[in-house]
Amino acid sequence: MSGLTASMPRLDAEVLIIGSGAGGATTAALLAEAGIDVLIVEEGPWVDQGSVTPFSLEQMDQQYRAGGVTVALGLPSIAYTEGRCAGGGTEVNSGLYFRPPVDVIERWSAQHRIRDLDPDALSVIAAEIEQALTVSTVPGRTTPASEILRDGAAALGWQHNEIPRWMAYPPGGDAVTGKRQSMTRTFLPRAFAAGARMIVDCRVDRLHMAGGTGRSAAVTFADGSTGVITFRDVIVCGGAIQSPALLQRSGIHGYIGRTLAVHPTVKLSARFRDEVNVPDDVPVHQVKEFAPDLSFGGSASHPGLVALALTDHWKAFSKSVVQWRQIAIYYAAITSEGRGWVRAIPGLRDPLVTYRLSHRDRQLLRSGLARLTLLMLEADAEEVYPSFRGAPIVRNRADIASMQQAFAVSKASVMTVHLCSSVPMGELPGRSGADSFGRVHGTSNVFVNDASLLPTAPGVNPQATVMAIAIRNARHFISSRSTTDTRSTTDTRNIKGHHER
Amino acid sequence: MRPVPSAPIVGPFADRLLALDLPHLDPARRRDTVEFVTRRVDSLPSVMHLGVLVIATVFRLVVATPLADRFVRLMSHLALPLLGEYVRLVRSLGYAYIWESWPDTQANGASTPEHIR
Numbered sequence: 001m002s003g004l005t006a007s008m009p010r011l012d013a014e015v016l017i018i019g020s021g022a023g024g025a026t027t028a029a030l031l032a033e034a035g036i037d038v039l040i041v042e043e044g045p046w047v048d049q050g051s052v053t054p055f056s057l058e059q060m061d062q063q064y065r066a067g068g069v070t071v072a073l074g075l076p077s078i079a080y081t082e083g084r085c086a087g088g089g090t091e092v093n094s095g096l097y098f099r100p101p102v103d104v105i106e107r108w109s110a111q112h113r114i115r116d117l118d119p120d121a122l123s124v125i126a127a128e129i130e131q132a133l134t135v136s137t138v139p140g141r142t143t144p145a146s147e148i149l150r151d152g153a154a155a156l157g158w159q160h161n162e163i164p165r166w167m168a169y170p171p172g173g174d175a176v177t178g179k180r181q182s183m184t185r186t187f188l189p190r191a192f193a194a195g196a197r198m199i200v201d202c203r204v205d206r207l208h209m210a211g212g213t214g215r216s217a218a219v220t221f222a223d224g225s226t227g228v229i230t231f232r233d234v235i236v237c238g239g240a241i242q243s244p245a246l247l248q249r250s251g252i253h254g255y256i257g258r259t260l261a262v263h264p265t266v267k268l269s270a271r272f273r274d275e276v277n278v279p280d281d282v283p284v285h286q287v288k289e290f291a292p293d294l295s296f297g298g299s300a301s302h303p304g305l306v307a308l309a310l311t312d313h314w315k316a317f318s319k320s321v322v323q324w325r326q327i328a329i330y331y332a333a334i335t336s337e338g339r340g341w342v343r344a345i346p347g348l349r350d351p352l353v354t355y356r357l358s359h360r361d362r363q364l365l366r367s368g369l370a371r372l373t374l375l376m377l378e379a380d381a382e383e384v385y386p387s388f389r390g391a392p393i394v395r396n397r398a399d400i401a402s403m404q405q406a407f408a409v410s411k412a413s414v415m416t417v418h419l420c421s422s423v424p425m426g427e428l429p430g431r432s433g434a435d436s437f438g439r440v441h442g443t444s445n446v447f448v449n450d451a452s453l454l455p456t457a458p459g460v461n462p463q464a465t466v467m468a469i470a471i472r473n474a475r476h477f478i479s480s481r482s483t484t485d486t487r488s489t490t491d492t493r494n495i496k497g498h499h500e501r
Numbered sequence: 502m503r504p505v506p507s508a509p510i511v512g513p514f515a516d517r518l519l520a521l522d523l524p525h526l527d528p529a530r531r532r533d534t535v536e537f538v539t540r541r542v543d544s545l546p547s548v549m550h551l552g553v554l555v556i557a558t559v560f561r562l563v564v565a566t567p568l569a570d571r572f573v574r575l576m577s578h579l580a581l582p583l584l585g586e587y588v589r590l591v592r593s594l595g596y597a598y599i600w601e602s603w604p605d606t607q608a609n610g611a612s613t614p615e616h617i618r
Contacts, residue, residue: 057537057601067541069594071549077586304601308593314522318608321600350546389580411580 003192013039021088023450024237032194055300112426146283152379260340292459332368523610
């Protein structure tokens with residue numbers, strides 16, 4: 001990739017962008033196209049799309065933080081995943097696209113006093129994103145595992161949709177022939193074409209601050225050597241865990257890392273008469289009858305993941321593992337009222353992450369699992385294996401009641417892939433970590449532009465919302481900078497003129 | 502770099518747990534799996550890595566005694582706070598690796614014969 005730069009002990013950039021996911025890549029492309037000298041630093045490696053099997057352990061090794069084994073501690077603890085590679089989470093996620101929800105944007109604008117956060121303007125940006133990422137539905141048949149969601153919901157009269165994805169499909173293609181239009185295929189090449197540079201396998205340890213101004217970044221390269229990058233402005237786009245952790249390590253505290261929000265999910269596996277498992281893809285249908293509180297969808301169902309899902313009650317479930325081709329994994333996701341913390345701990349490389357579910361969250365997870373089980377039975381599942389310790393096998397409606405009795409959230413394998421809100425934007429004193437356009441409060445040139453800025457979890461896949469807000473903020477940065485530059489130039493001329501006079 | 506590699510601490514318990522859970526798993530596959538589990542434990546985030554190593558050290562000490570088999574059997578069934586989470590972690594990583602690497606493995610760890618796949 002032409003934009004990749006070799007590591008050097010001293011580097012300089014007008015704008016340093018830390019992280020290359022949905023926020024960082026879009027920001028880099030827009031700033032570079034505006035003529036700004038941009039250097040992107042990415043902690044993970046560059047991995048070409050298609051070079052590893054999607055949703056496999058190999059992908060987790062190469063493209064996820066800690067091999068995909070990361071946990072927010074709590075009762076219960078919540079397993080989460082973070083992309084750690086060029087393109088970040090966009091390289092490894094489901095690719096399901098939702099426009100920024102208008103009601104959510106309006107609520108954020110009003111309740112968090114975010115200036116000029118206009119749903120109509122974001123819709124215009126969303127249309128640009130849809131074009132850039134070729135957002136589209138599957139041209140042919142969707143996968144059997146996806147059609148189960150559709151058919152089960154239809155049988156119950158529940159609202160369901162095929163969700164478009166950021167995929168490019170070849171002519172005559174079908175569900176499994178699409179090519180993911182992630183950041184390494186879209187916005188990063190755009191940034192490189194406009195002159196941006198990028199260093200991969202380079203971790204930013206901390207920012208050196210002088211008063212409220214960031215001066216440089218201390219970095220460590222993959223070979224263990226260290227370096228310093230000086231900049232005029234820095235934009236942190238490391239995601240909802242790494243961005244607040246870096247700010248805290250840099251001595252920037254404020255309202256940072258205190259309001260982590262996620263979409264917690266509970267899962268089940270369901271066995272059908274026919275083969276339904278497509279190991280390297282995820283279902284594109286979702287059930288939105290109870291949204292935004294509760295949504296149902298399908299997960300990756302690699303045989304390893306099926307075995308993993310069955311470990312919650314291995315003694316009862318294990319005999320089915322050989323039938324993994326007839327098994328697919330589904331989830332019930334909730335919009336949580338709970339909140340979590342991200343805390344950098346001196347001397348430790350990674351932050352401590354905690355999360356606390358509210359009473360309502362627990363009730364929703366319970367009812368979500370029961371409803372999802374019902375949906376599976378309506379779609380003709382022969383057996384359903386809920387993912388909680390000691391769960392019974394569900395074969396008919398009568399079994400659902402006993403499953404609900406046995407269920408406790410503390411016994412469930414709760415997980416999430418959507419993390420946000422750890423540096424919420426807005427103008428509310430004491431309730432926002434950054435201003436309405438991502439500048440960290442108390443600093444003059446340190447910005448955040450990723451999922452951390454979303455004031456709450458949006459209730460849908462957040463990538464499009466993250467990208468739309470990142471583009472909005474990047475444009476504001478460019479226009480503010482032009483104003484400042486014009487003023488500086490004018491000031492210089494004035495000073496020069498004053499001396500000449 | 503991690504100062505404490507987990508293999509000597511986590512490995513023996515993981516090996517015994519897998520041998521108990523999946524008695525027909527080929528020993529070479531079990532070795533591969535244990536190696537995978539310890540590699541993943543090595544890459545855990547700092548706080549989790551530290552916590553796992555503390556619990557794993559306790560398990561390691563017991564596994565070195567004649568009570569090892571009884572202890573592993575007991576721990577594999579009890580869902581104790583924290584201690585149970587360690588067992589769950591080792592089992593989850595191990596099973597995910599086994600069925601991704603050899604998808605036709607049976608529930609007792611045996612390979613499915615070619616002719617009935």
